[in-house]
Amino acid sequence: GAVVSQHPSWVICKSGTSVKIECRSLDFQATTMFWYRQFPKQSLMLMATSNEGSKATYEQGVEKDKFLINHASLTLSTLTVTSAHPEDSSFYICSASPTARSGNTIYFGEGSWLTVV
Protein backbone atom coordinates (compact mmCIF):
# COMPACT_ATOMS: atom_id res chain seq x y z
CA GLY A 1 0.00 0.00 0.00
CA ALA A 2 0.91 3.65 -0.19
CA VAL A 3 3.42 4.87 2.35
CA VAL A 4 4.25 8.23 3.79
CA SER A 5 7.55 8.45 5.62
CA GLN A 6 8.71 11.06 8.07
CA HIS A 7 12.24 11.80 9.15
CA PRO A 8 13.51 12.06 11.78
CA SER A 9 11.30 10.05 14.10
CA TRP A 10 12.87 11.69 17.12
CA VAL A 11 14.82 14.91 17.41
CA ILE A 12 16.16 16.88 20.34
CA CYS A 13 17.37 20.40 19.75
CA LYS A 14 18.55 23.28 21.84
CA SER A 15 16.34 26.27 22.44
CA GLY A 16 16.89 28.92 19.79
CA THR A 17 18.00 26.56 17.07
CA SER A 18 16.07 25.40 14.01
CA VAL A 19 15.05 21.89 13.15
CA LYS A 20 13.74 20.40 9.90
CA ILE A 21 11.28 17.53 9.59
CA GLU A 22 10.74 15.78 6.26
CA CYS A 23 7.58 14.16 4.94
CA ARG A 24 7.92 11.93 1.87
CA SER A 25 5.37 10.06 -0.15
CA LEU A 26 7.27 6.94 -1.18
CA ASP A 27 5.17 5.52 -3.98
CA PHE A 28 2.82 8.24 -5.09
CA GLN A 29 2.83 11.90 -5.98
CA ALA A 30 1.07 14.36 -3.74
CA THR A 31 0.26 17.88 -4.84
CA THR A 32 -0.84 18.66 -1.33
CA MET A 33 0.42 17.52 2.04
CA PHE A 34 -0.73 18.46 5.51
CA TRP A 35 1.10 19.11 8.75
CA TYR A 36 -0.47 18.44 12.13
CA ARG A 37 0.73 18.98 15.67
CA GLN A 38 -0.31 16.83 18.59
CA PHE A 39 0.49 17.83 22.15
CA PRO A 40 0.48 15.09 24.82
CA LYS A 41 -2.98 13.73 25.52
CA GLN A 42 -4.51 16.03 22.95
CA SER A 43 -5.89 15.69 19.46
CA LEU A 44 -4.26 16.37 16.12
CA MET A 45 -4.47 20.02 15.18
CA LEU A 46 -4.00 21.03 11.56
CA MET A 47 -1.15 23.52 11.26
CA ALA A 48 -0.88 24.10 7.54
CA THR A 49 -1.50 22.83 4.05
CA SER A 50 1.64 22.35 2.00
CA ASN A 51 1.16 23.05 -1.70
CA GLU A 52 3.68 21.85 -4.27
CA GLY A 53 5.25 24.79 -6.06
CA SER A 54 3.43 27.47 -4.11
CA LYS A 55 3.11 28.95 -0.65
CA ALA A 56 1.71 26.97 2.20
CA THR A 57 -1.65 27.83 3.68
CA TYR A 58 -1.54 28.24 7.44
CA GLU A 59 -4.32 27.75 9.94
CA GLN A 60 -5.35 30.63 12.10
CA GLY A 61 -2.99 31.10 15.02
CA VAL A 62 -0.04 29.29 13.43
CA GLU A 63 2.97 31.54 12.90
CA LYS A 64 4.12 31.18 9.31
CA ASP A 65 7.50 32.72 10.04
CA LYS A 66 8.14 30.23 12.79
CA PHE A 67 6.93 27.11 11.00
CA LEU A 68 8.41 27.25 7.53
CA ILE A 69 6.97 24.82 5.02
CA ASN A 70 8.55 23.96 1.72
CA HIS A 71 6.99 21.62 -0.84
CA ALA A 72 9.60 21.63 -3.57
CA SER A 73 8.60 18.37 -5.25
CA LEU A 74 5.56 16.15 -5.61
CA THR A 75 6.96 13.69 -3.09
CA LEU A 76 8.55 15.87 -0.41
CA SER A 77 7.37 18.48 2.04
CA THR A 78 9.51 19.87 4.83
CA LEU A 79 8.56 21.61 8.05
CA THR A 80 11.23 23.76 9.66
CA VAL A 81 10.67 24.95 13.20
CA THR A 82 12.75 28.10 13.49
CA SER A 83 14.11 29.46 16.75
CA ALA A 84 12.56 26.55 18.59
CA HIS A 85 11.48 26.92 22.19
CA PRO A 86 10.42 24.34 24.77
CA GLU A 87 6.76 25.09 24.11
CA ASP A 88 7.28 23.86 20.53
CA SER A 89 8.01 20.38 21.88
CA SER A 90 5.33 18.18 20.40
CA PHE A 91 4.51 15.32 18.06
CA TYR A 92 4.38 16.48 14.44
CA ILE A 93 2.65 14.32 11.85
CA CYS A 94 2.05 14.77 8.16
CA SER A 95 -0.51 13.35 5.78
CA ALA A 96 -0.81 13.12 2.01
CA SER A 97 -3.22 11.95 -0.63
CA PRO A 98 -2.28 10.59 -4.05
CA THR A 99 -2.87 13.23 -6.69
CA ALA A 100 -3.75 10.75 -9.39
CA ARG A 101 -6.18 8.63 -7.44
CA SER A 102 -9.77 9.33 -6.56
CA GLY A 103 -11.58 8.55 -3.37
CA ASN A 104 -9.64 10.90 -1.13
CA THR A 105 -7.55 8.17 0.48
CA ILE A 106 -5.36 9.77 3.12
CA TYR A 107 -2.04 8.37 4.31
CA PHE A 108 -0.31 9.47 7.47
CA GLY A 109 3.38 9.49 8.24
CA GLU A 110 4.72 7.82 11.34
CA GLY A 111 5.17 11.16 13.05
CA SER A 112 8.15 13.01 14.49
CA TRP A 113 8.77 13.74 18.16
CA LEU A 114 10.40 17.09 18.74
CA THR A 115 11.89 17.93 22.12
CA VAL A 116 13.36 21.37 22.64
CA VAL A 117 15.67 21.68 25.64
Added chain:
Amino acid sequence: AQTVTQSQPEMSVQEAETVTLSCTYDTSESNYYLFWYKQPPSRQMILVIRQEAYKQQNATENRFSVNFQKAAKSFSLKISDSQLGDTAMYFCAFMKPDYNDMRFGAGTRLTVKP
Protein backbone atom coordinates in the same frame (compact mmCIF):
# COMPACT_ATOMS: atom_id res chain seq x y z
CA ALA B 1 -15.88 25.98 9.88
CA GLN B 2 -16.34 22.36 10.68
CA THR B 3 -16.15 21.13 14.26
CA VAL B 4 -15.99 17.60 15.54
CA THR B 5 -17.02 16.71 19.07
CA GLN B 6 -16.23 13.56 20.99
CA SER B 7 -17.88 13.82 24.38
CA GLN B 8 -16.35 10.72 25.96
CA PRO B 9 -12.74 11.34 27.01
CA GLU B 10 -12.34 7.80 28.33
CA MET B 11 -14.22 4.54 28.04
CA SER B 12 -13.58 0.98 29.06
CA VAL B 13 -15.06 -2.34 28.02
CA GLN B 14 -14.61 -5.96 28.94
CA GLU B 15 -12.94 -8.20 26.43
CA ALA B 16 -15.45 -9.76 24.00
CA GLU B 17 -18.09 -7.16 24.85
CA THR B 18 -19.41 -4.38 22.62
CA VAL B 19 -18.70 -0.68 23.02
CA THR B 20 -19.94 2.41 21.21
CA LEU B 21 -17.95 5.61 20.84
CA SER B 22 -19.83 8.82 20.11
CA CYS B 23 -19.05 11.58 17.65
CA THR B 24 -21.01 14.58 16.50
CA TYR B 25 -20.02 17.20 13.99
CA ASP B 26 -21.15 20.50 12.65
CA THR B 27 -21.04 21.49 9.00
CA SER B 28 -23.02 23.27 6.35
CA GLU B 29 -21.67 21.00 3.63
CA SER B 30 -23.91 18.45 2.00
CA ASN B 31 -21.16 16.10 0.93
CA TYR B 32 -18.19 15.11 3.03
CA TYR B 33 -16.28 12.19 4.50
CA LEU B 34 -16.20 10.98 8.07
CA PHE B 35 -13.54 8.77 9.57
CA TRP B 36 -12.62 6.89 12.69
CA TYR B 37 -8.91 6.55 13.34
CA LYS B 38 -7.17 4.47 15.96
CA GLN B 39 -3.96 5.74 17.52
CA PRO B 40 -2.08 3.19 19.62
CA PRO B 41 0.84 4.18 21.87
CA SER B 42 3.12 4.13 18.81
CA ARG B 43 1.17 7.20 17.63
CA GLN B 44 0.69 5.72 14.17
CA MET B 45 -2.68 6.79 12.75
CA ILE B 46 -4.61 3.69 11.68
CA LEU B 47 -7.77 4.06 9.64
CA VAL B 48 -10.59 2.07 11.22
CA ILE B 49 -13.51 2.99 9.02
CA ARG B 50 -14.67 5.61 6.55
CA GLN B 51 -18.13 6.87 5.64
CA GLU B 52 -19.14 8.99 2.68
CA ALA B 53 -21.99 11.33 3.54
CA TYR B 54 -23.95 10.74 0.37
CA LYS B 55 -24.11 7.02 1.10
CA GLN B 56 -26.98 6.19 3.39
CA GLN B 57 -25.73 2.70 4.17
CA ASN B 58 -23.63 2.52 7.30
CA ALA B 59 -20.04 1.44 6.73
CA THR B 60 -18.76 -1.77 8.30
CA GLU B 61 -15.30 -3.29 8.57
CA ASN B 62 -15.30 -6.67 10.30
CA ARG B 63 -15.91 -5.96 14.01
CA PHE B 64 -16.23 -2.23 13.44
CA SER B 65 -19.40 -0.54 12.28
CA VAL B 66 -20.81 2.97 12.33
CA ASN B 67 -24.19 4.48 12.96
CA PHE B 68 -24.31 7.46 10.63
CA GLN B 69 -27.21 9.82 11.21
CA LYS B 70 -26.77 12.64 8.71
CA ALA B 71 -29.69 14.74 9.84
CA ALA B 72 -28.53 14.57 13.44
CA LYS B 73 -24.88 14.99 12.38
CA SER B 74 -23.92 11.99 14.42
CA PHE B 75 -21.32 9.35 13.59
CA SER B 76 -20.82 6.73 16.29
CA LEU B 77 -18.45 3.77 16.16
CA LYS B 78 -19.45 0.35 17.44
CA ILE B 79 -16.76 -2.16 18.24
CA SER B 80 -18.05 -5.70 18.63
CA ASP B 81 -16.23 -8.57 20.32
CA SER B 82 -13.68 -6.15 21.78
CA GLN B 83 -10.12 -7.38 21.86
CA LEU B 84 -7.18 -6.32 24.00
CA GLY B 85 -5.50 -4.95 20.89
CA ASP B 86 -8.33 -2.47 20.48
CA THR B 87 -6.97 -0.50 23.42
CA ALA B 88 -5.99 2.88 21.98
CA MET B 89 -7.06 6.46 21.39
CA TYR B 90 -9.86 6.76 18.87
CA PHE B 91 -10.35 9.93 16.86
CA CYS B 92 -13.35 10.92 14.82
CA ALA B 93 -12.51 13.10 11.82
CA PHE B 94 -14.29 15.17 9.19
CA MET B 95 -13.06 15.99 5.71
CA LYS B 96 -14.48 17.87 2.76
CA PRO B 97 -14.03 16.19 -0.62
CA ASP B 98 -11.08 17.36 -2.68
CA TYR B 99 -9.58 19.28 0.24
CA ASN B 100 -8.09 16.37 2.20
CA ASP B 101 -7.48 18.43 5.33
CA MET B 102 -8.93 16.50 8.23
CA ARG B 103 -10.48 18.01 11.31
CA PHE B 104 -10.26 15.80 14.34
CA GLY B 105 -12.29 15.45 17.50
CA ALA B 106 -10.62 15.49 20.91
CA GLY B 107 -10.42 11.73 21.02
CA THR B 108 -11.68 8.92 23.23
CA ARG B 109 -9.26 6.72 25.14
CA LEU B 110 -10.59 3.18 25.02
CA THR B 111 -9.33 0.51 27.37
CA VAL B 112 -10.27 -3.12 26.82
CA LYS B 113 -10.04 -5.07 30.06
CA PRO B 114 -9.29 -8.79 30.21
